Amino acid sequence: MKTKADIMKNALLTLTFILCFGTLYSQTVKKFNVYFDVDKYTLKEESVKTLEQILTLYNENYVTGIGLSAHTDFDASDDYNKVLSQNRARSVVDYLTARNIKQSEMKAGWHGEQIPIASNSTLEGKQLNRRVEISLEYKPFTSADEILERIRDEEQHFEIPTNEDYSITASNGSEIFIPQNAFVDDLGRKIGNRRVVISIEEALSAKDGITSLLVTETESGEMLESGGMIKVTASLDGKPLQLRGDKALGVDLPSENLEDGMSVFTGSRNADGLMRWNITKDKFAAGRQDIIGAPLRLDLSVFEKFVRPIPAISKADMQEQVVTFPVPPSVLKQPRMPRMPKEVNPDKVVTGIKAWFTSDARKEEIAQEIYDERYEDYEGRLARYQEHKKDYDKDLAEYKQNFALYEEKMADISDDIEQHIDYLKKEYNKHKRVYDQARINYGINYIRSRNDQGKFTSVKPEKYIYRVTQAKMDFARSGHLEYLANQLAYYNMLSRFDAKFIAKNFVKDNEISISKMRKYYSKHRRSMNFNRSYSLQNNKLAHEMMQDKEVKEMINLAISKKFETDAANGISTQGAVDNFYSAGVKKLGWINCDRFSKIKFKVAAKFAVAGVVGERVMVYIKKFKSLMSTSSVGEERQVKIPVREKAKVIHIMAVEGKPQLSIVDFVARKGVKIRPDYKEVSLEELKTQLAAL
Known part of the structure; x- marks a missing residue:
């Protein structure tokens, strides 16, 4: 039983930790200026040094926002200066994105000569006005999720027309076929001939699954064997769109190896941010296509005779x-013959104190009266039974005839x-x-x-x-x-x-x-x-x-x-091939090419943890391309995986703002317990090691 003193002590310790933690990991805003020569938007040597400082902070911290504001001096026209300031902003953005800063993390604006910070009447003042102001908001890493978000591949965006069929090839080889007029708004209304933005995220490797928290498990925790995952969404003017009910996207996912029995799974995230999957009725088909040499040019005119109109459906x-079954005749209920009343015991007709004052002769009279009443009732029921018996005997013959007809009809069923x-x-x-x-x-x-x-x-x-x-x-x-x-x-x-x-x-x-x-x-x-x-x-x-x-x-x-x-081009006809899974997808969002694991015998592998807030522990089985989450059991984590299978357990956390990584190989056996081997890594090292899984 805790005393009031213990409770107050714990509260003070908690408050002290919160204050210290908040001070240690409070967000920092740092500002930089990049300067340009007259009428130029190329980066100078000192500007590159400034941008390298930004890159160093970016690679060592959790950046929550990068703002850019581009400006010019007062020379030239206002319209010319706006274009010049836009080009200066683009130069900075291009330099940073080429060095792995995500474009989605940057917000750029250009204002021409409208916002000077010095006088344009002097050369020194004009130099200060020819600038791009950069505001960097950051804080040290506090969790594995912040670290993983940083190394996650950026979402890809494609602007396409809606009035024609369109094919998209994503950066990792996934292909999406979008039929014409495929989208409606959130109210189910057609959007007409517009240009929409298709956004794609591919997760075809263990690294992609880990960084996006895409474990290959159902909502009930059942292990899945994966062939790849992809997220496809559509938007118009920033508002999400939906697929029309009669349309489907063609999805091709590249894969090194092909397995049969792959289904389409759709996903949703749980409270811990992990993706969980639900199976649909749709299937992925496995296919193969050569990827080198000249394209095959088909004369599709010979196919035209096989294209025919689809008749309307009424x-x-x-x-x-x-198939209608005959109604069996109702089974007759045979009447039951009433029983003769039993003799009444005189000693039981009068009870209690009254029995002391009642003579035996009187008791005999009372017993006889009761018996006479019962016998009279019996005679009435017997007369009714005899009447019902006559009716039953009469109906029984009719029932037998009907049942014989029923048997004949049943023989034809x-x-x-x-x-x-x-x-x-x-x-x-x-x-x-x-x-x-x-x-x-x-x-x-x-x-x-x-x-x-x-x-x-x-x-x-x-x-x-x-x-x-x-x-x-x-x-x-x-x-x-x-x-x-x-x-x-x-x-x-x-x-x-x-x-x-x-x-x-x-x-x-x-x-x-x-x-x-x-x-x-x-x-x-x-x-x-x-x-x-x-x-x-x-x-x-x-x-x-x-x-x-x-x-x-x-x-x-x-x-x-x-x-x-x-x-003629010196290419052999026996070239490399590209394996892929293909399916028609009827819903936008995350799609998983998976199948249920056929291995039924599993053991619980246990893992020690550091106990740090925001630590992530996942298990990867390369043989099945399965990424499993772990559940807490006391002060440990555990997961059930196929017995005797080789696997890797991945621990990721942040300590004093620095990424920490542990990857340990093990073989699943009963009673196995794995301890992490944490090492401090840079973001680039973390990305490289996860890509090698």
Whole structure:
């Protein structure tokens, strides 16, 4: 039990720490001036020295803002001087950004001759006015997050038109295909023919994941194996935009190795700032394309005969039949024969003190009276039973006839189910062909865009064409197709059972219950080997197109021309290849190409920590490209990872304003406990070591 003295002592210690900490790490504002020669905006030697001082402070501290204000003397016109001051600001910004200061951290303004600080009547005064004022706001690093924010790659921005299809290649090789008229505002309204800003952040390496706090875990903490992450957003006049419901972005993520079974995950950050992921129904497809040599020039005119209009969809196209079960006859309730009343015990008819004053003869009389009343009631119930029995015997014959008819109808249910399956197949095939045609049209349009930009360098374009014409897309019929595919799976399952089993387990209100079928299918799919043979992935029309004689000849001719050009340039046809994951994405924001880890046996690895405020501890498993967060257990951190796997634990913190880093290799075993080996590092050293993970 703490005393009042202990509480006051702790409060004073806490207050002292806050005051000391606030003084030690208070924000500093330092100002610099960079001067220029007459009518010049090139940097002088002494100006470069001033900028190097700024770079030194920037690389050793957490900078919260850099402000630039450019000026001129009074010579020349006002308009000329404004342009000159703008060029001076640009010279300073270009010098700083070339040395890894993020442009987003700088705010520049130019004012021409409007704000002099000295008289323009003297040469000395004019020299002081030809300047760029630089204000640097900074403080020592206080947490790992501030350190990581500094070395994080800057967001990329691209301004594009909205009235045409557009492809963007980001700095690390990710490619984004944006269809025309893809965006609406936050109220769902069309934005018309405008130029929008696309912002992209790539996270394709362990360093990118660590600096952006992108752990590869679900909200429940389940480990994911990653193929790369990317953030795509759009804005108009600084206001965020959304994707239209019928549009999808094409996303290609480069990867050294390709794995099957990758899905699209979307993310949101938790209270600790870490990204957690949720799986969607969309999948990433793995593909490969050559990246050297001359581009492959396809004659896309031969594809035109495969582009056909998409018919309109009416509600009649979406109707479906249902299998109705016969109503079984109500089971008759047989009347129950009443029981004879029992003899009444005279000794129990009168109780308590009253029994002392009641003679045995009187007790006999009372018992007889009670029995007579009960017998009279029995006779009445017996008469009613005899009447009900007559009615029951009469209805029983009718019930047996109705039940025989019910049995006959139930015998036909299996035929009804087979007919319904045939109906579903016809519906599915009808809508699937239209859906495939929509994907053909979209794919050829996308291929045309890539071909026009000279992006085809593959010697095996067939696989690439198959991939883009089989990509899942948001289409008016796709939801109905998925519904039909599910129905086919469920009804094929029902065809294994007899009618009575179906009626008992799957029927509700005389109709087959979709929810009951879904639950049974999900529960027993593996044990009973229920296979789904209907998939939206395959595109028969794409296969027919690629088997066309003219298409094959066109592709072979384009490949031979590429080989001739490459040979003339001294390039071998066996070159390096670029692996990539591709998906259609229907939501802006962070996207993760991941799959659930197949390894079930995991052990808890424990890690000692320094106990410093703002310390970050993460674990990286290179084999799976998995970045895991750690949870607090007492004074330690721990994480569950696959047993016997090699991993690295990364500790990052700030001590006295300086970055500290520890990277320790270990093998996951039961009871393993890792201690950090912290060393002071510069920002450049930290970036280099994280990039080498």
